[in-house]
Amino acid sequence: MEQMIEEQKGKDSELYIILKNSWSNFFNFFKEDRFAMVGLIIYLFVGIIAIFAPVIAPYDPHEMLRYDGEYRTNAGPNSENILGTTNMGRDVFSQLIYGARPAVLVGVSAAFMVVLIGTLVGLVAGYYRGKVDTFLMRVTDVAFGIPFEPFVIVLVAFLGPSIWNIVLAMGLLLWRDTARVIRSQVLVVRERGFVESARVAGASNFRIIFRHITPNILPLALLYGSLAMGWAILTEAAISFLGFGDPSAVSWGFMLNDAFVSQALSRGSYSWFVPPGICIMLVVMAGFYIGRGSEKILYPRMNQY
Amino acid sequence: MNWMYLLRRIGQMILTLWVVATILFFIFRLMPGNPLAAYIDPTFTAEQQQELMRQFGLDKPLWEQYFIYMANLLQGELGQSFFYKDSVTSIMMNVLPNTIYLMVFSFVIAYVLGILFGVLFAWYRGSKFETIGLIATLITRSAPQFWVGMVLLAIFSFHFGWLPSGGVSAAGSQYNSEWDKLTSLEFYKFLSLPAFTLIFYLIGLPLLLMRSNMLDVLGDTYVEMAKMRGLSKYRIMFKYGARNAALPVLTAMAVGIGYTIGGNVIIETVFSWPGIGRLLVNAVTASDYPLAQGAFLVIAAFMIFMNFVADLLYGLLDPKISAGGGK
Numbered sequence: 320m321e322q323m324i325e326e327q328k329g330k331d332s333e334l335y336i337i338l339k340n341s342w343s344n345f346f347n348f349f350k351e352d353r354f355a356m357v358g359l360i361i362y363l364f365v366g367i368i369a370i371f372a373p374v375i376a377p378y379d380p381h382e383m384l385r386y387d388g389e390y391r392t393n394a395g396p397n398s399e400n401i402l403g404t405t406n407m408g409r410d411v412f413s414q415l416i417y418g419a420r421p422a423v424l425v426g427v428s429a430a431f432m433v434v435l436i437g438t439l440v441g442l443v444a445g446y447y448r449g450k451v452d453t454f455l456m457r458v459t460d461v462a463f464g465i466p467f468e469p470f471v472i473v474l475v476a477f478l479g480p481s482i483w484n485i486v487l488a489m490g491l492l493l494w495r496d497t498a499r500v501i502r503s504q505v506l507v508v509r510e511r512g513f514v515e516s517a518r519v520a521g522a523s524n525f526r527i528i529f530r531h532i533t534p535n536i537l538p539l540a541l542l543y544g545s546l547a548m549g550w551a552i553l554t555e556a557a558i559s560f561l562g563f564g565d566p567s568a569v570s571w572g573f574m575l576n577d578a579f580v581s582q583a584l585s586r587g588s589y590s591w592f593v594p595p596g597i598c599i600m601l602v603v604m605a606g607f608y609i610g611r612g613s614e615k616i617l618y619p620r621m622n623q624y
Numbered sequence: 625m626n627w628m629y630l631l632r633r634i635g636q637m638i639l640t641l642w643v644v645a646t647i648l649f650f651i652f653r654l655m656p657g658n659p660l661a662a663y664i665d666p667t668f669t670a671e672q673q674q675e676l677m678r679q680f681g682l683d684k685p686l687w688e689q690y691f692i693y694m695a696n697l698l699q700g701e702l703g704q705s706f707f708y709k710d711s712v713t714s715i716m717m718n719v720l721p722n723t724i725y726l727m728v729f730s731f732v733i734a735y736v737l738g739i740l741f742g743v744l745f746a747w748y749r750g751s752k753f754e755t756i757g758l759i760a761t762l763i764t765r766s767a768p769q770f771w772v773g774m775v776l777l778a779i780f781s782f783h784f785g786w787l788p789s790g791g792v793s794a795a796g797s798q799y800n801s802e803w804d805k806l807t808s809l810e811f812y813k814f815l816s817l818p819a820f821t822l823i824f825y826l827i828g829l830p831l832l833l834m835r836s837n838m839l840d841v842l843g844d845t846y847v848e849m850a851k852m853r854g855l856s857k858y859r860i861m862f863k864y865g866a867r868n869a870a871l872p873v874l875t876a877m878a879v880g881i882g883y884t885i886g887g888n889v890i891i892e893t894v895f896s897w898p899g900i901g902r903l904l905v906n907a908v909t910a911s912d913y914p915l916a917q918g919a920f921l922v923i924a925a926f927m928i929f930m931n932f933v934a935d936l937l938y939g940l941l942d943p944k945i946s947a948g949g950g951k
Binding site: 457460461463464465466467468469470472473474476477549553556557560561562563575578579584585587589592593595596599600601603604607 | 636639640641643644647651654762763765766767768769770771772774775777778781782783789883885886887889890893894901904905908909916919920923924927928931
C-alpha cells in the first residue's frame, strides 16, 4: 500500500512539471502541432464568417427569391445561387453563411458553461476532499447517468425552443467530464510545495484555490472547453434536426431539418443538404484536432508515435 | 474482484437511478400547461376533465404523486400513455426489440471491423494505407450521424431505389412474430441503412483504441520473440498482439453501448425506425408525458447499468481500483 502511494507521488511530480509548463505549452502547441493549428484556423475561420455574415451572404437567408416575378424554388446551383435554393425559394449559400452565427453562439457559450461549471466542481471537490468531494462526485455520477440527447430534448421541450435553452440543457450535463478530470488534477496540485507554503503563510482557502491552484488547471479546462465547442455545435444541429430547435435561428441543423422534411432527399438536392453537414463536420474535427494536441500536453509519452 | 467494491458500486448504481428518476418526475410534473392537454377533447365538460385528472392521479398533492410514482416504478409499473391509451410498459416492450436488433447488429460489425482495422493500422504504421485510413476514421468520428443517414438515404434509397427509406417492414405488411422478423430477408433490407449509419459512427472508437494499444504491445519483447521464431504475420497480430489489447476495447464497448442507446433517438428518427429513441421523440412532441418519462427512464437505466459494467471491466483491467478501495 505504502509502495503504491510512493509510486503515485512519483507520477505526481512528473505531472506537476507538465502542468507547470502547460501555460507556455498551451500557446506553443498551436505553433508546434500542425493539427492543433488547423483546428484553431477552422475555429477562427467560422468566427470571421459569423461576424461578417451580412457582408458575405449575397441574400437575406429568409428572403423568398423571385426572378421575373416567379419564385425560384428548388433550383440547382446557378450563377445567382451558387448552392441553389430551398423549396421556399431561399438562397442555400446565404443560409449556410448565416448558419455560422448560431454555431459560434452555441459553441462559445456551451464551452464557457462547461469550463465554468466543470472547473468549479473539480476545484471544490479536489481541494476540500472528504464529504464535499464525495457529494460532488456522486452528483457527477448522476450527471453521467443521464442520457445526453434525450435530456436536451426533454428540457428544451419543457423550457421552450430557443438557442439559449439548448445551450443551458447541454451545459447542465457536459461539465461532467471536465469536472472529473479537473478534480484529479487538483488532487495532484494541492499537494505541491507552493500550495503548502501559501497555507502556512496564512492564505485563505479561497485565495489558495483561485490564486494558486486555478492557474495550474485552467489550460486543461480550456482544452476541454474547445472539445465541448465542437460537441455542442453537433448536438445543437441534432436537436434542431429533430425539430426541437430555435425556429428563428437559421442554423446548420435547421437547414438539414428543413431539407429533410421538404423532400430534398428524394429530389436529390445534394447542394442543399450536403454543405451544412460538411460545415458541422469541419467544426467537430477542429475540436478533435485541438484535443489531439492537448494529449501531447497531458501525456507527452505518446509523442513518440 | 473485491466484494465490498462490488456492493458499494451496486449501491451507487441504485442511488444514481433513484436520483435520475426523481429529477425526471419533477421535470415532467413541473412542465407548464395542463399535462392532459393532449388527451382532453375540447368538448369535455369540466366534470369530465376532473374525472380524468383523478384517474391519472393528478388531483393529489405533488408529494403524494411522487410516492405513488416511486412505488409504481419499483413494481415496474410506468403508467398509461395519454396518446395511445395503453400501458407504457407494453408500448415499450413492442419497440424495444427493434432498438436492440439495431444496436447488437451494428455493435458486432463495428467492433469486429474496428478491431481488425485497428490491428492492421498499427501493424502498417507510417504507411500510406494507415494515413488514409486515419483520415477516414476521423471523418467517421466527426460527421453528424443524422447527416450521414440523410446522404445514404438520398443515394441508396431515393436515387437508386435499392433500399427502403424507413420503417421495419413494407407498408401494410407485418411480421407475425419477432422470430419471423429476424428470419425474414425483408427485415435486413430495412435494417441495412440505419445499421450502416450507426456502424459508420461506431467503428472509429474500437479502431483507434485497438491501434494505440497494439502500438504499445508491438514493441514488447515477446512480440519480437515471436517474430524471430518466424511465426506468421497474422498469427502474431491476432494471437499475441490483439489478445492483450482486447480488454480496454471491451470496456469502451460497454460505455459505448450505454451512450448509443441515448444517441439512437436521432438515427431512429431519420430512418423512422420504430425503436425506443423514436418513441421518446414522438412522445415529447405529442406531450405524452407518461410515455416520454417511461422511455427516458428505460434509456437512462440501461446507460447507468452499462456504466456499471464498464467500471467492473475496468476493475479487472486495473486491480488497484477495486482492491485499493476506490480513491
